[in-house]
Amino acid sequence: MKSFRDFMEEKVLEYYRSPREKFSSRGDFFTAPELDRAFGEAIAEFLHPYLKNLNDPVLLELGAGRGLMARDMLSYYREKDPDLFGRIRYLIYEASPYLIERQRKVLEKFEKVDWVEEFPKMEGVILSNEFFDALPVHVVKGGRELYVNEKGEEVWLSLENESIREFLRRMGYEGLDQRIEVCLDCVEMLKNIAEALIRGYHLVIDYGYTSEELTRFPEGTVVGYKKHTLRNDIYVEEGMDISAQVNFSVLMEYGKDLGLKTILYDSQRNFLASIPGFLSKLEELSFDESPEAVERLSRLKTMLISMGDRFKVLFQSKGL
Template structure:
């Protein structure tokens, strides 16, 4: 039976997030390292939409609910008037992860709503390691990768949307296997359509120029899966092409405010720098452990992870 790599990756991803009991068993994200990440995001949210009359936050793929918990905790403690006005939406299709999020966010149950469809609102869309889950098409020299009985087969590209994507982003090196994510573009368009006014904040591992060796990877138990085509259940991802999000975002009315490394983004946060300074000055065992996790956030993840802020103005 023949199927495109895109279809294979899509089925693999859906199976993983449907069956996954806890994403933390296979990979960790910045919010899981320390609450300081969520506090910094909370500070940015206040800066960007603090003066909105009826502000809302929409988090895409909320994992364990840790980031939402830290953001809401920060806002409730430090900015209670804004906390009272804001609504928090979570868009996540995994039933098991939704249940985990409900447990984590029980103290905020009157503030958080889970949605099956993207709501129409003004405020901020928060995406932390969400776009990397979308399946990609693998394209090389005008041909697309298919799988047939476990073997790789390259066939001429037929989808005109793929051809347009390749031409628009000038993906012309015949020696490179390009990762084309039309689903990312389509989802970004839906987000922009539903966002009446506000911002889209995207945090993910990604690039402006695709690495020569490709980025599709499988992870299980915090280890790289050697056989990507195996039948076992594991997380499969591809790094995000941020240039595509920015280029197509212009079509959807999204202006780029900034594009930064995660390290530079975090170090613009006053609450992040203040907490980091306090931890450095007090050499207690717990503080040293936290500093180690924050160092991971800033150094090993700080360069690889990117932050894109886009703005949608009211019509």
């Protein structure tokens, strides 16, 4: 028997470390950087004013998938601001050796990317897209915690973990009679981020909710994905991506203790719509009737519309 948190951690790591294709139409899901390079370019444009004032800015990406966001951001800086491009170092923190190999191939031409197992002290930006949702969560309800037994059945045991109790108190969730996902790993990750950042920013893009929206998910938000299909047999089916929506209130609340000040929290739709280069790309594509432009336009609209409300953007600063 193991806690749901341990079960999820094991499954997620097993999943990302296996060589089976996960991304694109041949895999299990699409992420925004996989859809179109306009996403990475928009992130690069958004971060540009923050990075250009730093002497030797470091970008540290958490969970980089196939490395496409890194590729598109670096290509953007190389073209738009060669001076900044020359000064940037791009680091990747990645749990999957298999994906590291793929990232190395995609990024080899830049000669400024390194992979790290721990976060260095740095000035710059720590960023992630669909990373926090892969961190494992404890699941609790009414003073009990969820475990999974050897047969893949759910077992509820009395909640003994004091850190979880403290979390529920801190977030004001104690009286709620519903499944609550407690991501202590997210809090730990945030601590590492804040410790690493001497001066700089933290950008998180992921699907998620705030405390005010918690009651919309009485059964929690954990889901399994395989071949672009939502699955509810996560305990028995092998090779599935398991994730839990990110509780952004936790990142904002615990961020306060750690000197991480929230500058922006908004939907991906509003975020992208505020970036001039993204809007002009949309406009340019809408006047182009070539099949490639029509397809790209539809991908950009997906980022703005269907993904746009589900995905949120959190931007925090430290030491500035």
